[in-house]
Amino acid sequence: xxxxxxxxxxxxxVDPGVTWSANNTYDFDTGSTDSGKPPSWTGKPTRPTSYSxxxxxxxxxxxxxxxxxxxxLAEEHQRLPxxxxxxxxxxxxxxxxxxxxxQEVMTGYLTPLRQEVKKNALPLTMAEIDVxxxxxxxxxxxxxxIYEKLCQSHENLTSIANVFINNSEQFKIYTYYxxxxxxxxxxxxxxxxRPRVRAALAELQKKLGHPLPLSTYLLKPFQxxxxxxxxxxxxxxxxxxxxxxxxxxxxxxxxxxMTVGSVASRQL
Amino acid sequence: xxxxxxxxxxxxxxIVVGDxxxxxxxxxxRFVEERFPSNTEATIGVDFREKRVQVDTxxxxxxxxDTAGQERFRKSMVSHYxxxxxxxxxxxxxxxxxxxxxxxxxxxxxDQHILHTDVPRLLVGTKNDLExxxxxxxxxxxxxxxxxxxxxxxxxxxESSQSQINAIFLTVAHKLKQQxxxxxxxxxxxxxxxxxxxxxxxxxx
Numbered sequence: 001x002x003x004x005x006x007x008x009x010x011x012x013x014v015d016p017g018v019t020w021s022a023n024n025t026y027d028f029d030t031g032s033t034d035s036g037k038p039p040s041w042t043g044k045p046t047r048p049t050s051y052s053x054x055x056x057x058x059x060x061x062x063x064x065x066x067x068x069x070x071x072x073l074a075e076e077h078q079r080l081p082x083x084x085x086x087x088x089x090x091x092x093x094x095x096x097x098x099x100x101x102x103q104e105v106m107t108g109y110l111t112p113l114r115q116e117v118k119k120n121a122l123p124l125t126m127a128e129i130d131v132x133x134x135x136x137x138x139x140x141x142x143x144x145x146i147y148e149k150l151c152q153s154h155e156n157l158t159s160i161a162n163v164f165i166n167n168s169e170q171f172k173i174y175t176y177y178x179x180x181x182x183x184x185x186x187x188x189x190x191x192x193x194r195p196r197v198r199a200a201l202a203e204l205q206k207k208l209g210h211p212l213p214l215s216t217y218l219l220k221p222f223q224x225x226x227x228x229x230x231x232x233x234x235x236x237x238x239x240x241x242x243x244x245x246x247x248x249x250x251x252x253x254x255x256x257x258m259t260v261g262s263v264a265s266r267q268l
Numbered sequence: 269x270x271x272x273x274x275x276x277x278x279x280x281x282x283i284v285v286g287d288x289x290x291x292x293x294x295x296x297x298r299f300v301e302e303r304f305p306s307n308t309e310a311t312i313g314v315d316f317r318e319k320r321v322q323v324d325t326x327x328x329x330x331x332x333x334d335t336a337g338q339e340r341f342r343k344s345m346v347s348h349y350x351x352x353x354x355x356x357x358x359x360x361x362x363x364x365x366x367x368x369x370x371x372x373x374x375x376x377x378x379d380q381h382i383l384h385t386d387v388p389r390l391l392v393g394t395k396n397d398l399e400x401x402x403x404x405x406x407x408x409x410x411x412x413x414x415x416x417x418x419x420x421x422x423x424x425x426x427e428s429s430q431s432q433i434n435a436i437f438l439t440v441a442h443k444l445k446q447q448x449x450x451x452x453x454x455x456x457x458x459x460x461x462x463x464x465x466x467x468x469x470x471x472x473x
Binding site: 178179181182185186189215219222223225226227229230233 | 279281312313314315316318329331333336340341342343344345348
């Protein structure tokens with residue numbers, strides 16, 4: 001069992017909806033279809049200033065340096081391109097933030113709601129709870145496993161890629177989640193019509209200190225699975241093709257991307 | 269309780285597509301929440317917004333799929349977005365010529381994924397409160413006419429556009445009311461039982 005250090009609170013609190021921003025320092029996609037003009041109309045994103053520091057190895061949060069020794073990794077592997085290191089750091093850090101929010105949903109919403117329903121204290125059924133939360137517990141358990149393995153594979157990039165390749169079959173659990181998310185959303189809208197459920201959810205949200213409601217957090221698995229191909233493609237692009245080692249990783253990264261990318265097509 | 273059981277409102281899926289940063293999120297947010305979001309970030313994948321609207325005597329539920337404009341945040345999910353879509357809203361930014369020029373690309377994408385020809389489609393130009401209008405109305409209208417798309421120009425930012433934005437979605441809702449719902453119930457979804465504020469004793473308990 002691995003002990004996870006808490007992430008910096010500030011980032012967790014202000015970054016509830018989306019873990020990634022198009023305007024952050026990691027503009028992986030060099031061939032982006034984005035026009036690249038500043039968001040003049042939608043207003044500036046309120047990305048916390050601490051976020052940009054994520055890109056620099058020196059000012060990275062200590063929780064990661066401690067647990068993953070990524071700083072040491074950078075020193076040990078001088079040949080490792082900085083860009084690749086950034087991609088990997090981003091992968092692991094966002095993986096942690098993601099896992100964290102999944103667990104918040106479970107401990108902050110799912111468990112208390114089930115307890116209330118068991119006591120008949122809420123006008124809500126277990127079946128409705130199942131529709132709303134889908135297989136989020138399965139997804140969280142899977143990602144805890146992934147995260148632990150990522151932490152153990154700080155030695156080299158190939159092990160990191162292998163974490164995904166060896167677990168690629170399990171990404172299928174996202175098929176159920178993504179396919180049924182619209183129904184989850186509708187069910188949530190339904191149950192929010194009941195004043196006592198609405199009050200209970202608001203109370204739980206307050207306890208968690210989340211600025212945004214549960215529906216936003218339920219989107220996270222969908223968003224995460226949309227992000228993997230992007231991260232892995234960035235990895236692929238940044239990996240030099242002329243090195244033998246890099247070539248192997250390129251292949252691995254590509255394999256991973258294929259696997260994750262096919263999650264969506266499988267469900268159709 | 270039998271007598272008080274209402275029929276479930278029908279749900280229709282509306283997908284909103286267009287280039288990144290044209291204001292899809294702000295447009296749908298304005299309709300559903302009736303205000304302009306204080307800040308938004310790039311949508312990753314999709315976001316769902318749902319609103320009940322009354323059309324004549326019937327309440328219907330519009331489930332709006334606010335999709336990511338950036339290719340990298342949507343590529344793996346595209347066919348998923350269009351599946352069972354009851355209507356499509358194409359969005360461009362009137363201050364960004366390129367976003368208008370890309371509309372045919374979005375139409376092509378929709379054509380590839382939507383098999384029914386009778387799925388209503390609309391064209392919406394956003395940010396028309398801004399001075400730097402690059403896409404003039406007449407030109408957009410000609411394009412819209414040629415493609416049989418009703419055209420709306422709005423600003424999600426200005427309060428005065430609220431009714432206009434409501435009108436866009438109500439136009440869709442009216443069209444959809446004539447159809448059967450395109451989102452089938454998922455297998456295993458529990459049958460909804462009419463719920464009462466204080467019914468401690470369930471009917472099967």
